[in-house]
Amino acid sequence: MADxxxxxxxxxxxxxxxxxxxxIDLRAEFRDSxxxxxxxxLDEELLGLRPVKQRIREIAALLLVEKLxxxxxxxxxxxxxxxxxxxxxxxxxxxxxxxxxxxxxSLGFVRKGHLVSVTRDDLVGQYIGHTxxxxxxxxxxxxxxVLFIDEAYYLYRPENERDYGQEAIEILLQVMENxxxxxxxxxxxxxxxxxxFFTTNPGFRSRVAHHIDFPDYSDEELLQIGEIMLKKQNYxxxxxARAALARYIPARRGQSxxxxxxxxxxxxxxxxxRQANRLFEQSDRPVSDADxxxxxxxxxxxxxxxxxxxxxxxxxxxx
Amino acid sequence: MRLTQGTFSFLPxxxxxxxxxxxxxxxxxxxxxxxxxxxxxHPRNTYWEMWGLPMFDVRDAAxxxxxLTECRKVHSGKYVRISAFDSTHGWESxxxxxxxxxxxxxxxxxxxxxxxxxxxIRYTTRAYATDRPAGSRYD
Numbered sequence: 001m002a003d004x005x006x007x008x009x010x011x012x013x014x015x016x017x018x019x020x021x022x023x024i025d026l027r028a029e030f031r032d033s034x035x036x037x038x039x040x041x042l043d044e045e046l047l048g049l050r051p052v053k054q055r056i057r058e059i060a061a062l063l064l065v066e067k068l069x070x071x072x073x074x075x076x077x078x079x080x081x082x083x084x085x086x087x088x089x090x091x092x093x094x095x096x097x098x099x100x101x102x103x104x105x106s107l108g109f110v111r112k113g114h115l116v117s118v119t120r121d122d123l124v125g126q127y128i129g130h131t132x133x134x135x136x137x138x139x140x141x142x143x144x145x146v147l148f149i150d151e152a153y154y155l156y157r158p159e160n161e162r163d164y165g166q167e168a169i170e171i172l173l174q175v176m177e178n179x180x181x182x183x184x185x186x187x188x189x190x191x192x193x194x195x196x197f198f199t200t201n202p203g204f205r206s207r208v209a210h211h212i213d214f215p216d217y218s219d220e221e222l223l224q225i226g227e228i229m230l231k232k233q234n235y236x237x238x239x240x241a242r243a244a245l246a247r248y249i250p251a252r253r254g255q256s257x258x259x260x261x262x263x264x265x266x267x268x269x270x271x272x273x274r275q276a277n278r279l280f281e282q283s284d285r286p287v288s289d290a291d292x293x294x295x296x297x298x299x300x301x302x303x304x305x306x307x308x309x310x311x312x313x314x315x316x317x318x319x
Numbered sequence: 320m321r322l323t324q325g326t327f328s329f330l331p332x333x334x335x336x337x338x339x340x341x342x343x344x345x346x347x348x349x350x351x352x353x354x355x356x357x358x359x360x361h362p363r364n365t366y367w368e369m370w371g372l373p374m375f376d377v378r379d380a381a382x383x384x385x386x387l388t389e390c391r392k393v394h395s396g397k398y399v400r401i402s403a404f405d406s407t408h409g410w411e412s413x414x415x416x417x418x419x420x421x422x423x424x425x426x427x428x429x430x431x432x433x434x435x436x437x438x439x440i441r442y443t444t445r446a447y448a449t450d451r452p453a454g455s456r457y458d
Binding site: 111142143145183 | 371374376377378379380381382383385386
């Protein structure tokens with residue numbers, strides 16, 4: 001409990017500059033930092049998203065070099081790490097943000113590496129004087145970690161000039177600028193609306209260093225994602241069911257409110273519901289282990305999506 | 320007279336970095352950190368006013384330091400202390416408390432003697448600061 005007056009040696013410029021000038025083995029540093037493990041996990045757990053992974057690799061490389069520079073007493077001030085993630089719903093923004101938090105943590109750019117995920121409701125108050133304490137409360141919780149603001153553009157409501165969102169934005173900007181070593185902010189949302197948000201709030205644009213765009217998943221990727229989801233829950237698709245799901249995905253994509261992986265998850269949840277009902281109705285014979293695990297084609301084909309797709313096709317034919 | 324209350328009170332005032340590390344120690348132990356302030360320095364005054372709520376779910380000392388900076392801005396001429404509450408069963412009490420801000424001039428305490436019952440004397444201490452009404456004691 002004694003007070004610590006000494007600072008860690010790496011941060012004192014005098015000692016750092018004299019701490020060995022030999023060449024650095026970048027590969028070994030990379031291995032030791034533990035990022036490679038985080039990146040591998042990212043590769044395993046998230047399908048596709050090649051441009052995103054590429055950018056994260058680049059950022060990780062930048063951070064590693066920055067860290068090495070710091071040990072040699074070369075870095076001037078902490079790098080700006082605030083990011084913006086743009087992409088359609090269900091493209092893995094939150095999941096990647098969580099990974100980002102652990103990458104930043106393993107490199108020592110945030111001290112704790114936890115992720116605090118908020119939306120407008122958590123930041124903006126309902127009456128005068130309510131917003132600042134609310135925003136600060138969230139910031140306090142996120143200190144030492146990553147603050148993830150989902151659908152950040154809702155903070156700014158141009159149609160209402162007395163909207164309290166502006167106040168939250170100002171506090172956020174201040175902390176993003178002054179406490180860069182304490183907190184990393186990630187803004188997320190649909191690409192077009194984020195663009196508009198950044199043009200109306202130039203303060204944000206200039207403080208966000210990394211813009212990462214999340215592409216939509218292809219049909220094949222979504223099918224694989226679906227299979228991984230089911231595998232995690234100890235379910236299995238029969239071959240016919242797999243074919244049915246492969247037909248389901250493009251049909252679902254054609255309809256409104258398509259949310260990539262999230263839509264697939266919901267579809268599979270409903271398929272599980274139908275499977276349970278099917279098992280219940282065929283009560284003439286005992287249920288085997290395979291019955292409990294397998295999802296059959298009818299479980300998926302019963303989806304309304306197919307009806308609507310057929311209707312749409314029908315209309316086209318008639319018209 | 321320099322007020323000595325709580326942990327570290329006989330050491331020179333802690334720097335902000337030292338405070339931050341102590342706070343991080345408290346957080347790492349799972350204690351809820353509080354910021355309190357008062358302008359009544361009497362040692363028996365246990366009821367200091369709280370700056371905001373206890374910080375139960377703060378993970379990093381930077382969050383507490385942000386509040387402390389705010390509190391110092393508003394109550395620069397008062398005593399401010401940080402305390403940490405341990406909610407573990409069996410403890411359920413403060414584990415640490417230390418002063419992090421004090422007024423520039425600390426006038427100290429008066430020892431009052433009250434003569435009672437013939438030659439008996441009762442002693443009591445009274446802070447000079449409390450001669451003046453609350454709010455204008457350290458102006």
